[in-house]
Amino acid sequence: MSAPILAFGRSGQVGGYLAAMPGVVALGRDAADLSDPDACAAAIRAHAPAAVINAAAWTAVDAAEGDPRGAHLANAAAPGAMAQAAARLGVPFVHISTDYVFDGSGDRPWRPDDTPAPRNVYGASKLAGERAVVAAGGVHAILRTSWVVAPRGRNFVTTMLRLGAERDRLTVVADQIGAPTPAGDLAAACHAVARALIDRPDLSGTYHYAGTPDTSWAGFARAIMQAAGLACAVADIATADWPTPAARPLNSRLDCGSFTAAFGVARPDWRALLHDLTGDTP
Known part of the structure; x- marks a missing residue:
């Protein structure tokens, strides 16, 4: 039997899809907690996988403002320990990061080689x-x-479905522009990259992968309501009028050209995710 691909983040949106893929062993927090980087590295050594995918992370953006140490442990120390363990075994490591490494200025899509400046x-x-x-x-x-969104779990889609069924009108931020990325497509992309790197280590690097077309949160919300047959109206609001503990980038557009060229995987159309929605809240 060939070695499996080892994935972290089984209980997350992306990790749940990875767990269902043949040849993938997915670990949850019980087996590899991000607060214990050494345990994460030990799990890699114990499974001796063909490749590693890290789909686990601290994703509570606002909560991170009050616990920078916890966020750094989960999002920096743990992936670093995983990557070191993978490197010592000589196997590829695929890591999911975020548009939030950029400051969100301008209106052109961010390229992988642009200078990060997180806010x-x-x-x-x-x-x-x-x-x-x-x-x-x-x-x-x-x-x-x-x-990243999915038809289940806690994310923007399920939140809009719940609120849209309860209310006649919602206000949603309209000046943050980016692209919703279906978790299932992101999981498939990570798997494809892991398999490709086994044979093509020269493809190592930093890439962008996001859905299409670009839209605003308000535009996305309207599309969700329409797909689900909900009569809830969506009114635009500015980011400045919806303060949060953590500053959000206004421009989250990502240039995914180098990813498609390297791996032959096109950007997924997020509208396909909405085709099966109904008025029933998940």
């Missing part, structure tokens, strides 16, 4: 994680993504 603790912790992965010196791919 919040979460983004800074993810950038530190990227640098730790690179510093490990092994075969790796960092996939920066944006606005």
Whole structure:
């Protein structure tokens, strides 16, 4: 039997899809907690996988402002330890990062080689994680993504479905522009990259992978309501009028051209995720 691909983050949106893929062993928090980087590295050594995918992270953006140490431990120290363990075994390491490593200025899509400048603790912790992965010196791919959603779990889609069924009107931020990324497609992309790196270590690097087309949160919310047959109206609001503990980037557009060229995987159309929605709250 060939060695499996080992994935971290079984209980998360992306990790749940990875867990269902043949040849993937997915670990949850009970087996590898991000607060214990040494345990995460030990899990890699114990499974001796063909490749490793890290789909686990601290994703509570606002909560990170009050616990920068916890966010750094989960998003930087743990991925660094994983990447080092993978490098020592000589196997590829695929790591999911975020558009929040950028400051969100301008209106052109961010390229992988643009200079990061995170505006919040979460983004800074993810950038530190990227640098730790690179510093490990092994075969790796960092996939920066944006606005990950799924038809289940806690995310923007399920929140809009719940609120849309309860209310006649919602106000949603309209000046943050990016692309929703279906978790299932992101999981498939990570798997494809892991398999590719086994044979093509020269493809190591940092890439962008996000859905299409670009939209605003308000535009996305309207699409969700329409797909689910909900009569809830969505009114635009500015980010400045919806203060949060963590600053959000206004421009989360990502240039995914180098990813498609390297791995032959196109950006997923997030509208396909909405085709099966109904008015029933998940």
